Amino acid sequence: MADVVLANLQKSFGRVKVVHGVDLHIGDGEFVVFVGPSGCGKSTLLRLIAGLEDITAGDLFIGGERVNDRVPAKRGIAMVFQSYALYPHMSVYDNMAFGLELAKSSKSEIDTKVREAARLLQIDALLDRKPRQLSGGQRQRVAIGRAIVRDPKVFLFDEPLSNLDAALRVQTRIEIAKLHTDTRATMIYVTHDQVEAMTLADRIVVLNAGRIEQVGTPLELYHRPANLFVAGFIGSPQMNFIPCPVAGVGPDEVTVSLPSGGTLALPLSPEGVRPGDPVTLGVRPDHVRVSGQGSFTGRVELVEELGENHLLYVDVGQGRRLTLREPGDARHAVGATVSLELDRESCHLFTQSGEALRSRADSASPAPSSPDPASRAA
Amino acid sequence: MIMSGAVAGAGAPVQVTGRGRRSSLTRSRIRAAWLFIAPSLIVVALIAGWPLARTIWFSFTDASLDALGDYAFIGLENYLAHDDGGWFGILAEPDWWHSVWNTLWFTAVSVSLETVLGMVVALILNAAFPGRGLMRAIILIPWAIPTIVSAKMWNWMLHDQFGVINDLLLRLGLIAAPVPWTANADTALWAAVMVDVWKHTSFMALLILAALQMLPQDIYEAAKVDGVSPVRVFVRVTLPLIKPALLVAVIFRSLDALRVFDLIYVLTSNAKETASMSVYARQQLVDFQEVGLGSAAATLIFLIIALVVVITLAAGRVRLGEDPR
């Protein structure tokens, strides 16, 4: 078992820089998920950790040892690939045994480990099959089994579920979570699916354009996004954004003028904003309510019934649309005029540079963040 | 960004250092790459590079085949020399220029015919019909038969007295008297073109077919729905789309035709009037033992083909630059 420390890790392909000095400390036994839009560098970052790409600059420590110059097999990692990457000409057994065989383990040791992993993943009946005779879900289990038998300090997953259908994805997700509980191994998981990220992660790392936007627990990211990007990326449907100017600031309060007329006082620290500054008001669909006398009035454009809840898309004029989610079945039809109220406590404000204003609760004590990697690295 | 700067003291070199630049995986792979290509490179250098260099060297000497080790450097005399008021050397040799002309004519005519016929065959094979696989195998047979064997088979078919071609044409009333196809310089090259077309059309057809089968089917369905005539679709859609593949096929065939040897050597019995460049060079080299002159001719052939390659590569690069894909 080991922690993983990324210290100013950089990666360039030729002149194109794809990872810009990433600092991150992943604790021993932690489950960390990298999310971000495609091309954000999350897979590259994982491959840097695996040793499949050269580190351009910076240092990588696994279990306290600098591993920049080590081949993948000597880093104490195992990797599960998106396409499973099973050896097509080898049986399931040989697929799992290949790494141990190369490590010159004894025949009996290999046999014990392979059979144990197969039992754990319930693929013991498939050991003599070739990968092409397996279903997608079974292949993914073999790929995970191949990782398990290596007995790695760190598991790396590169979008392991994206080739599976929806039902299998949920099932395998649960199994990976269980694997983490059972083994207590450090796991690093790359995905573009935020449901996977939210459900699996101890901490989520949101990446954008080769930089870390925010690191935090799933709920931290959801409730206290550090910036506009994270706010827009986490949560579905997306957070509503309303550009508006600051009307006034008080101690622990910022008042904004709404485009629909009227003002809204938000319990946020006014640090860094002055009256007249343009800001962006952000509010999640769950924090907008239909009410008698709301801040916005608009016409219902579209209703999406989801069973346990429903979504309303409301045109509030000036080409702007607010999305809201309410429990149960919709009580408003398309074309109806509704008045909307925002939950003041759950609103976010973002400065022009995209930084979030801290809420009163945060400004009292700084947001919990990962420990300082420098102490480990040194 | 979190904690940037916090690790500045962690000893992380921001600038690339020689040692930390490549992981040992990359280093071991690059080392392996050179080890893996070394045997092939050595063999290619030994059996292609070295002989080519020696041939070029011989072209500046008066070497002869029976005493290859005993030669003198004579500069460009094998190529062109002025002596006693007359010009000598390959470049002053009408037979050489005749062979150049024969080769260029043979290449132009046979490759053009193969392109047109290959297109027809490819379009047929692109249609779904029972027996398509068999048909594809059938057209491959002429390609696979050794050139010498095909030349002999056609030689026999084109025999002036007992040949089946003359018999067929006489029966159909297309000719009045048997034609000595391969003995007559005028018809012999046409005969060579015919055999080459017979042999190589399938190569052209298969390359075009591969390009045709990669075309997206929905374009054709859309054209069908819009009621565009098949001829128009072919000219406006198919041809432009397969043009790159077609060019590759034409270039490969042309390079092959420019060095033609077996076919002409056997079909026209090594005759001077119908010699190709390669036949001419080998004749100087082996039959007349004139290694210097033969090497000069061979070097010229190499230069001509290299020129064609360079021109096509340059043209190809320009086209690639324009291609938005």
Added chain:
Amino acid sequence: MKRLARAGFWLLVIAIALFALFPFYYAVVSSFRSGSDLFTIAYRPERFDLSNYVAVFERQPFGRNILNSVLVSGSVVALSLGLGITAAYAFGRIAFRGRSLLLMTILAVSMFPQVAVLAGMFELIRAFGLYNTLPGLILANLMLTLPFTVWVLTTFMRELPKEIEEAAFVDGATPWIVVRRVFLPLMAPAAVTTGLLAFIVSWNEFLFALTFTLTNERRTVPPAIALMSGSTAYELPWGTIMAGSVVVTIPIIALVLVFQRKIVAGLTAGAVKG
């Protein structure tokens, strides 16, 4: 109208098939006729007279020629594939400085006119004491097959999934183990394709075989057929030549019929050689 188009289509198909097959058919018909029969034209086989087939093996060492061709082509294929597969891995999957330049050089060599190396190759083969021997021919033929073997195998190698190789590296494989244990089995179909093409090229090679051999016993099939002569200098033994042609063509036709898909894949993969 539609029926007419259909009839025209099938007519064209039949015409092409006839054009492709007739020379071989006619060679078979002629090979069963001997003596003065050959001086009349027959479109259909009349009787199965095997005397030409007996003659082709009796009057010259044709069996020996076939064996030579098999030995030369077999060795050339084995050597080309053996050398080519590791080179193809390096070219196809490893980014190293000078890769594309070297690959272009290799491709350029496969376009060399044979005659351009003839004098130098002759000297080389004599220097090694390989004149008029099979190893000499094997060496010379490698110039024709090795570059395009590397080229075609490289294009196939590029298509193999990257993640399988990476999984092997994570498992602790060295590049050599990746080639031997992972890619070699996966490349087997491509190797068969490329090997077939190399075999056909070598089997059909004429210029080197003609120039670097002296005696009939050392010749491969193509020069043996080209240089077959009859009892008199003026009359070529057409019946025997056709019999010999049929004998060496049948295995090639069998190969084509069995492996046509693989051959087509190989031809179009590298678009190399005719």
